[in-house]
Amino acid sequence: MCGIAGLIHRGKSSNVGSELQLMLQALKHRGPDSTGYALYAENDGKNFIMRFKVGENVGEGSTSVNEDSSVYDKRKKLVDNMLGELGAKVTKEDRLTPYSFRYEMEFNDDLMEFSKKIESIESVEILSIGKSLELIKDLGDAAAVSERYGLGDVKGTHAIGHARMATESGVDIKSAHPFWGYPFSDVSVVHNGQLTNYWNNRRVLENKGMRFMSECDSELIAVYLAEKMRNGATLEEGMKDSLTGLDGVFTYFVATKDSLGMAKDTMAAKPLVLYESDDLVAMGSEEIAIRSILPQEIDTYDPFDGEVKVWQI
């Protein structure tokens, strides 16, 4: 099933961390296995923020193999060494869980090569790189993940998130949403649905040098859009292409540093409720997600089949 939620404040910042947590918690019944946030936060915009993990959360119903936590430290050292070799200067370092890190760093070279090198280290996965994107995902519901990573006070302009019910892949962080739009900074995707031409598309994209970190069909959307944008398409053009390029049923959100978009498949088989005003757009799989931050009476609607919309901050 899965639940997705997103919001964008136009012309101002807000407490998007706590707002998205409320929205995702309201959708917990649609996906209790893991929760993910892509928050576009008020950062200074000078340095890159890299979120990465060196292992999996092996508790809370995880399907991952248990590892001795000492390997996390070894992998972190390897990452630090590799960053030095690549010419990245870490200016701030936070260890959020034994397996999850947030680095602020100065780096001015190609992100694709950079990511390939970092992820060549065993079990290391970059969750996101961006100048405003903070991508956090872990097992548990929205409140648990927010508390674990201290998201309640994060201010920013927009955010998307996901409450996952694991179906076609494991209960683990690598299969959790959002997915980073590798190798583009500040691009993230969440999805509700099933893609039926995942393997066909994946083979084609891998032959073009794109990378997949999981076997979750939703990751395809992020990679698909990233590849379109790498070839010069705008975000909206890539999303419109996806309506025919992706087969199956889906509603997905994609966010960049200054925009938020939604796309709904031509069968309109997956739900989405949308609220739109001059200064705020809020949307979710169910109206209760929107009501969790806007309890007053408002006008909402369901986008139609094959609809693509993009909003700017």
Added chain:
Amino acid sequence: MANLKTAEKKTKAQSMGLHTEVLTGKTQQKFFNPDEAENFFYWGAYDVDFNKRTDLDVKDMDCKEANRRIDELMSQGYGTIVIKNPQGKHSLGVGILNKLNLIFEGSLGYFGIGSIDGPMVRVNGRVGWSCAENMMAGKVVIEKNAGSCFGAAIRGGDLICKGSVGARTGIDQKGGTIIVGGDAGAFTGFMMQRGRIIIMGDVGINLGDSMYDGTIYVGGKIGSYGSDAIESPMTKSDIDWLKRKLKVAELGENFDVSKMTKVVAGKKLWNYDALEPTEKKGAI
């Protein structure tokens, strides 16, 4: 189950003009008998007074508790209940088999007012997916928009949305009337079997896909026709009925219904030719 060969029942139903045919073979049908009081009331239904009115704030209730409170209020004779703060909760107002005026001051989530038989419902807000699914009788008016599967499998009554609705409106509809003041999404009338759908605005792709029977009227543009859905000429009785229905629905009294497009089943589905003559007659 009534015995079809009981002359007394057959005579009563036929004398009221409720049916004319006599089914044979394995097909069974229970005929309405106005002399049997149980035909008018469900077991456990309450005798309510429409002038007895109360409010129910469901802000801090889950759907089970809210629905139980509605039932309790009906048992106390309340015939008009105003629900405050529904706030998009799912499954509110379901399974009401009673006469009742039910008013929601706000929006509903999924499966709102499903499986009802009899109440008059007004929602001063929006409704989510599968509103009024399996509705048997009564009248439901939605003041704003509705999600997908609006009126799925309804058997009777009038289901009205003054705004726009999502995809698969009237999917598997078996009777009654669905009226939409705005636009409708893809697969409207998908596999509908009887009843009528009126869309005053535009509809999406695959209108009436695989419909067995029933009629769809569209006031605006049609994205595309679904399999076995075809246009049919509007008749005077269509126009008269549409005028009356839209007036009753508080929608478009001055709307030019004569310009609407009428869509029916082409009846070329493979199994249609396999029906027995009496069944075919009943289906038409």
